[in-house]
Amino acid sequence: MRRDVFQAIADPTRRAIILLIASQAMTPNAIAEHFDITRQAVSKHLRILTECQLVKQEQAGREIFYQLDGTKMQEIDKWLEEFKKIWESRFNELDKVLLTLKNNKQ
C-alpha cells in the first residue's frame, strides 16, 4: 500500500475533497453532500488522505471535523520544481547544440 501525496491526489474525488476542505474543516456527512457517493465512500477517501498525512481530524461531540494539513502538499510543488528545472535545462542543452553547430559553421 503506497501512501504519499501523489497517491492522494490521483483520485478526482479526493482532489475535490482537498479543495473543499481547504477553506474550512468539514464533517464526513457535510462533505458527502457535495458528491454522488455514500458517506462511507467519503470516509474511505478521508482515511486515505489521513494516511497520506494530508488531513487531520478534530472531534467535536459526535461530529468529527476533517481539516487539511497543507505541509505535505509542498512535496508536489517540490517535485514539480525539480521537473521544471530539468525540463527547462533541456532547452538550454538544445541551445548549446545549436550554438555549437552555428559556431562550427562559422
Place this chain on the structure above:
Amino acid sequence: MRRDVFQAIADPTRRAIILLIASQAMTPNAIAEHFDITRQAVSKHLRILTECQLVKQEQAGREIFYQLDGTKMQEIDKWLEEFKKIWESRFNELDKVLLTLKNNKQ
C-alpha cells in the same frame, strides 16, 4: 480507466521515468536499465504515459525513442495554483474572523 496527468504521476516509477526522459528522449531498453523491473514493465508505464498524453514516440529504425511532452504537466501546476489560492484565502478568512472578534470587543 482514468487517464490524466495525476494518474500518470501517481506511480513513483513513472515519476522517475518522467524525470529521466525530461532531459532527453530514450528507448524502452535504455530506460529499463535504470530500474529493477523488466523492459515490458517499463513499456507498460510508457503506454500509460502515452495515453495520458505526457509522452510521444519517435521511430528510428527498430528503436523507438520516447520523449516527454511537457504541456500536460501544466495541469498539475494549474490545480496546485487553484489549491494555493484557496489555502491562502483560508488565512484571510481567519483574519476576518479575528478582526470581527476584535472589533466586537471594542
Place this chain on the structure above:
DNA sequence: TACTTGCGCAACCGTTCAGTTGCAAATATA
C-alpha cells in the same frame, strides 16, 4: 430510558494496477 444522529469498521464486489512470462513482428547484421 428510548430514539435519533454521526461516525468508523468489516465484508464483499467488480475493476484497475503493476508486475511477470511468452511470443510474434520488424529491423539490422553475419
Place this chain on the structure above:
DNA sequence: TATATTTGCAACTGAACGGTTGCGCAAGTA
C-alpha cells in the same frame, strides 16, 4: 538466408481501489 536485437502485444497473477451494504458504538435528545 539465418540469426540476433528491439519492440509491442496478450495472458496471467496478486494486490490495491473505489464503491456498496450492514452493523455497532458513542453522543446527543425526547
